[in-house]
Amino acid sequence: MTAICSASLAQQLPRFGRALTAKLRRDLPPDVQLRLPFLTLEVDACDPQYRQLCQAMLCAQQAEDGAPPEVLRLAVCDQRQQPELRPPQLDASVQGQQQLTAAFEAAGMDAHYDATYQSWQFYDPDAATGLQLMRDSQAYPPWERTFPLRNFLHWAYARQGRRLLHAGSLGHHGRGALLAGAGGAGKSGTTLAGILAGLQSVGDDYLLIDPKAARPIAYPLLTMMKQDPAGLARLQIKADPQRFGSLNWQGKYEFALAGLAPDSRAAQLALHAVLLPRITGAARSQIHPASAREVVLALLPNNLQQLPGQMPQGMAVIADLARRLPGYHLALGQDPAEIAATIAQFLEGLPCD
Amino acid sequence: MTFYRIAGPHISWEEFHAEYVVLDLETGRYFNLAAGAALVWTGLLDGLSSQMLAAALALGGAEQLAFEHCLAAMTAARLIVATDATAPTGAAASASDLAAQLLASGTDYRFEAFDDLAELLTADPIHDVQAEAGWPHLPS
Numbered sequence: 297m298t299a300i301c302s303a304s305l306a307q308q309l310p311r312f313g314r315a316l317t318a319k320l321r322r323d324l325p326p327d328v329q330l331r332l333p334f335l336t337l338e339v340d341a342c343d344p345q346y347r348q349l350c351q352a353m354l355c356a357q358q359a360e361d362g363a364p365p366e367v368l369r370l371a372v373c374d375q376r377q378q379p380e381l382r383p384p385q386l387d388a389s390v391q392g393q394q395q396l397t398a399a400f401e402a403a404g405m406d407a408h409y410d411a412t413y414q415s416w417q418f419y420d421p422d423a424a425t426g427l428q429l430m431r432d433s434q435a436y437p438p439w440e441r442t443f444p445l446r447n448f449l450h451w452a453y454a455r456q457g458r459r460l461l462h463a464g465s466l467g468h469h470g471r472g473a474l475l476a477g478a479g480g481a482g483k484s485g486t487t488l489a490g491i492l493a494g495l496q497s498v499g500d501d502y503l504l505i506d507p508k509a510a511r512p513i514a515y516p517l518l519t520m521m522k523q524d525p526a527g528l529a530r531l532q533i534k535a536d537p538q539r540f541g542s543l544n545w546q547g548k549y550e551f552a553l554a555g556l557a558p559d560s561r562a563a564q565l566a567l568h569a570v571l572l573p574r575i576t577g578a579a580r581s582q583i584h585p586a587s588a589r590e591v592v593l594a595l596l597p598n599n600l601q602q603l604p605g606q607m608p609q610g611m612a613v614i615a616d617l618a619r620r621l622p623g624y625h626l627a628l629g630q631d632p633a634e635i636a637a638t639i640a641q642f643l644e645g646l647p648c649d
Numbered sequence: 650m651t652f653y654r655i656a657g658p659h660i661s662w663e664e665f666h667a668e669y670v671v672l673d674l675e676t677g678r679y680f681n682l683a684a685g686a687a688l689v690w691t692g693l694l695d696g697l698s699s700q701m702l703a704a705a706l707a708l709g710g711a712e713q714l715a716f717e718h719c720l721a722a723m724t725a726a727r728l729i730v731a732t733d734a735t736a737p738t739g740a741a742a743s744a745s746d747l748a749a750q751l752l753a754s755g756t757d758y759r760f761e762a763f764d765d766l767a768e769l770l771t772a773d774p775i776h777d778v779q780a781e782a783g784w785p786h787l788p789s
Binding site for chain 1: 661663665666668669670672674675677679681683763765766
């Protein structure tokens with residue numbers, strides 16, 4: 297019995313990943329096909345629940361004119377149903393996720409191993425195919441239920457020069473702002489307050505940034521928003537179990553943005569600023585300038601930690617955003633309506649293109 | 650003369666209006682360099698030696714200590730390493746310009762290190778080895 301050691305890591309694992317992804321059947325129709333921004337996602341999944349998860353959580357768009365987007369074909373497999381697929385074993389000399397990531401990136405691939413759930417994800421960008429290999433059909437992390445196949449989309453978009461970003465968003469009269477900061481800074485609550493007051497959004501958790509446009513644009517990827525019970529109470533929203541279901545792994549409710557405020561979903565937001573929210577308990581909200589460096593420090597840690605691999609590209613995209621978009625500290629007041637009005641007035645005051 | 654170079658391709662940095670965010674891609678540690686620390690980084694990127702900078706400054710007392718402490722912190726963080734080099738063309742003028750800016754910043758050498766990302770990255774264990782043999786052993 298030989299497990300893969302660090303010395304053989306660079307050769308064996310990428311070979312295994314490519315061998316697996318090459319087995320994907322592209323001649324048959326996929327189980328799920330979704331049109332996402334700049335990407336058509338095709339998924340083969342044995343488990344019908346996982347197929348439903350993709351269809352429910354990922355924000356499909358209407359097809360646009362022009363050249364069809366790149367097709368990303370993914371297979372979601374588990375060992376119970378496909379025992380012939382047996383994952384690589386790693387010996388103790390393999391020193392961690394960074395070493396794995398570096399080995400795959402050096403071989404022109406992306407990959408991630410989740411030790412808790414013993415699941416692998418392999419992505420071959422040359423073939424635009426990927427495979428998720430799980431122990432059984434339910435053995436995936438709880439955040440996978442909120443954003444299935446997140447890492448694959450992260451890798452595919454990064455290779456396009458675009459970037460998944462962990463941020464909130466609000467827009468008003470054609471001007472959009474990102475909401476950036478660590479967990480608990482108030483991104484989701486502020487996004488929700490804005491939506492309820494009539495502002496638009498492309499999401500409060502993950503969105504897609506296209507920095508290649510003349511002005512950076514944010515696109516929606518997810519259908520659901522999240523908020524904890526206290527946050528809903530502040531917004532005077534009753535957490536009706538029929539509407540909101542039960543609490544997720546973070547102790548938050550997940551609910552469809554379209555169901556809460558049907559006109560709030562924006563197909564895209566042209567970005568004019570980055571807001572850095574902070575809960576202050578003050579009577580009124582205040583906005584004052586932040587430096588580009590402060591914007592980077594607000595975006596960098598969460599975004600590089602939660603999205604494995606492609607770190608240099610991530611730093612470059614974040615730095616580019618910080619240089620092109622003015623940053624502002626947003627000291628949050630206590631009244632959600634006042635917060636939304638402050639942001640709306642701020643966005644209206646930004647110069648138009 | 651003690652010259653320095655960036656420790657390797659795993660050190661990535663971005664400049665924002667004469668301030669820097671530096672990221673160690675191997676460890677995940679990232680650093681905020683502002684005021685005097687940013688100017689020292691600029692000087693090192695320009696190929697200036699520490700002595701050239703210090704001489705141009707005619708540092709003394711607290712300023713000298715702050716300058717040396719900043720260099721030591723960057724070295725200890727493995728962002729820079731000492732190297733054999735020669736002074737680049739125009740070094741004297743460059744050192745003089747930077748020195749003037751360094752003097753204005755006084756003893757304010759803002760060099761902050763952040764470990765939150767590094768802790769999350771390095772805490773990911775992958776040493777679990779399953780009892781059942783996996784690839785490259787195929788089932789019989």
